[in-house]
Amino acid sequence: MNKKRIVILLLILVIPVFSLAQVTVIKAGKLIDPKEASVQENVLILIKGTRISNVGPDIAIPEDAKIIDLSDYSVLPGMFDCHTHLCLMIKAKGTLGLAFLADYLLNTTADKALQGVENARTYLESGFTTIRDVGNAGNFADVALKRAINAGKFPGPNTLVTGKIIAPMGGQHHVNSENLDYPKIEYIEADTRDEMRKGIRLNLHLGADWIKIVIDDQRYIYSAEDVRFMVDEAAKAGVKVAAHCVTEKGVRNAIEGGLASIEHGFIMSDEALQMAKDKGVWLCGTDFSKEVWDVYGSPKSYPGIVNRLKRAYQIGVKMAFGSDIVVEIPGHTRGSAALTLLDTWLDAEVPASDILRALTTNSAEMLDMAKIRGNIKPQMRADIIAVPENPLENILTLREVKFVMKDGKVYKNLQ
Ligand SMILES: [Zn+2]
Incomplete structure (x- = not known):
C-alpha cells in the first residue's frame, strides 16, 4: 500500500x-x-x-x-479514596477479628464481587471518581470488579486494585492449627524472599495496579530489608507498594524499606512522622470518624486518631485521603460513610484547603495520575x-x- x-x-x-x-x-x-x-x-x-x-x-x-x-x-x-475495600462488608456483630472470619464462611468470591458492585455505585454517587482498593476481595474479585467498571458494565469510580494482600504467615488473622488455610482466601502468605517475589508476580499477572503488604499484624513482622526487597521487585514492573502498619516498629521498617504509602499508621510518633516526611513517604491515614469507632465498639480510640492526624499535618507529612470502611455505618452507604471522616480532619484542625487537596490533587499525585486526574x-x-x-x-x-x-x-x- x-x-x-x-x-x-x-x-x-x-x-x-x-x-x-x-x-x-x-x-x-x-x-x-x-x-x-x-x-x-x-x-x-x-x-x-x-x-x-x-x-x-x-x-x-x-x-x-x-x-x-x-x-x-x-x-x-x-474526589479520591485511596484506601477502600469495596468487596468487603462485615455485618456480624462482635470483635472485628471474628467478624472477618465469619465473612469467609458466609460469603464467596461471587458474593464479594456483587457487594463490590453496590459499593462502587455508592462511591460514585457520593462524588468519588477514583479509588484505590486495597484487598480483602476473596479470590481476586477486585480485579473482576475493576474490569467490569472500566468496561462500563457497572457505574463506579476509576478503580485501581491490589489483588491479594501479601503478609507473613497468617495474614491478618490468628487461627487455630486446624484452620491454617483460612487466611489464604485473601492473603498470600510470604515469609521467604521466593514467596514474596512469587506473591508479587502472581498479583501483577492477575491485574494488580499496586502491591499491598501487611507489615505488623503478627508477632513476627516484615523487616526493612523485606520491605526493600518487595519494593524493588514491584518497581521492576513500575508498580508501587502500600503497607498496612500499625506499630511504631512496623512504620519505621516500612519507611526505611522505601515504600510508597503507609496505611493507617495510627500511633506514629513525631519522630516516625518526621522520617516519613523526610523520605517523601505518603501517609494514607484512614482516620476513622467517631461514627466508625462507635460501630467498632471503640469510641475511646477517636481522640488518638485526631491527635496523630493533627501531628502529621503540623509536621508536614504528605497526606492522601483513605477511609478503610469495611462495616455498615448506620444511615450511610459505603460512599457517604467515607465522608464521615471529614469530621476527623476538622477535629484535627486541618484547614479546608488541605482537606480538599488530600481528597483530590494529593491523592492523584500519590497514585501517579496528577497529570490526568485530580x-x-x-x-x-x-x-x-x-x-x-x-x-x-x-x-x-x-x-x-x-x-x-x-x-x-x-x-x-x-x-
Ligand atoms: Zn484497610
Whole structure:
C-alpha cells in the first residue's frame, strides 16, 4: 500500500471517532482549583469525549454542545479514596477479628464481587471518581470488579486494585492449627524472599495496579530489608507498594524499606512522622470518624486518631485521603460513610484547603495520575462534581454532591 492510501485509510478510521465524541459545556458558578485553593466565578468547561478540552470565562460554545447549567453550584474535581475495600462488608456483630472470619464462611468470591458492585455505585454517587482498593476481595474479585467498571458494565469510580494482600504467615488473622488455610482466601502468605517475589508476580499477572503488604499484624513482622526487597521487585514492573502498619516498629521498617504509602499508621510518633516526611513517604491515614469507632465498639480510640492526624499535618507529612470502611455505618452507604471522616480532619484542625487537596490533587499525585486526574484543566480526564457551597469555606458541603461526571459521562445530575 502506498503512503497516500495509508493516509486516506487513517483519516477514514480517525475522523468518525472525532466527530462522534460528545461535546459538553458545563457552566460553573464557582470553579474550585484545589491545588491553588482558588475560586474562579462563572467559568465554562468544555468537554470532548472523556477529556476536558478547554476551561475559561469566554470560550466559544460549539453549536452541537450539550449544556449543563451548574451556575448555582461550586464545581470541582471528583474526589479520591485511596484506601477502600469495596468487596468487603462485615455485618456480624462482635470483635472485628471474628467478624472477618465469619465473612469467609458466609460469603464467596461471587458474593464479594456483587457487594463490590453496590459499593462502587455508592462511591460514585457520593462524588468519588477514583479509588484505590486495597484487598480483602476473596479470590481476586477486585480485579473482576475493576474490569467490569472500566468496561462500563457497572457505574463506579476509576478503580485501581491490589489483588491479594501479601503478609507473613497468617495474614491478618490468628487461627487455630486446624484452620491454617483460612487466611489464604485473601492473603498470600510470604515469609521467604521466593514467596514474596512469587506473591508479587502472581498479583501483577492477575491485574494488580499496586502491591499491598501487611507489615505488623503478627508477632513476627516484615523487616526493612523485606520491605526493600518487595519494593524493588514491584518497581521492576513500575508498580508501587502500600503497607498496612500499625506499630511504631512496623512504620519505621516500612519507611526505611522505601515504600510508597503507609496505611493507617495510627500511633506514629513525631519522630516516625518526621522520617516519613523526610523520605517523601505518603501517609494514607484512614482516620476513622467517631461514627466508625462507635460501630467498632471503640469510641475511646477517636481522640488518638485526631491527635496523630493533627501531628502529621503540623509536621508536614504528605497526606492522601483513605477511609478503610469495611462495616455498615448506620444511615450511610459505603460512599457517604467515607465522608464521615471529614469530621476527623476538622477535629484535627486541618484547614479546608488541605482537606480538599488530600481528597483530590494529593491523592492523584500519590497514585501517579496528577497529570490526568485530580483537577479541572485542559487535557485532563473529565472527572467533575458539583456541590451547593464553596468547599474552601465549608468542607462539609462535600457530603451534598449534586452532580457527578466521570470520564466525561454524567452519572448524577442535580438529584
Ligand atoms: Zn484497610
